[in-house]
Amino acid sequence: MSNILENIKQLAINEGIGITKLEQTIGASKGVLSRAIAKNSDIQAKWILKIVENYPQYSCEWLIKSEGPMIRKNNLTSDFNSILTEQSINYKELAEARKETIESMKKEILHLEEKIAEK
Structure with missing residues (x-):
């Protein structure tokens, strides 16, 4: 076999x-x-x-x-750390994108308020 x-x-x-x-x-x-x-x-x-x-x-x-140990050593720790790193990067990117959206919306609100004030 x-x-x-x-x-x-x-x-x-x-x-x-x-x-x-x-x-x-x-x-x-x-x-x-x-x-x-x-x-x-x-x-x-x-x-x-x-x-x-x-x-x-x-x-x-x-x-x-059939080489080496059957069970990987430290795989849980390294897998956990890589997941945390990926998630923190994703959260940072998400926060930056939301920040940009908020800034864009603030500009749009300011622009609309100016238009309303002109009338």
């Missing part, structure tokens, strides 16, 4: 789930992984990608090449 299929089985065992549940989690049809494991055949790369997306705590290097 290929290393990837063995590692997928090990991941399921480690998560305390069966292969069928793993298939459901990644959105694969029933039997996609279990047939590949039973027949020792290849699986599509999209299923490996789905596993990586749904189980980010597992090392890609371990899953694909």
Whole structure:
């Protein structure tokens, strides 16, 4: 059996789930992984990608090449920090855009008030 299929089985065992549940989690049809494991055949790369997306705590290097530790170290901390950084950047951009909108509206109000005062 290929290393990837063995590692997928090990991941399921480690998560305390069966292969069928793993298939459901990644959105694969029933039997996609279990047939590949039973027949020792290849699986599509999209299923490996789905596993990586749904189980980010597992090392890609371990899953694909059986190298290094199964569980990534410090992934939660670095993922959390990158999310915070992205959100703070987005909030800053949003605040700047709103500030520009407010300034534009103030100018428009001032212009309209001047027009009203002329009448």
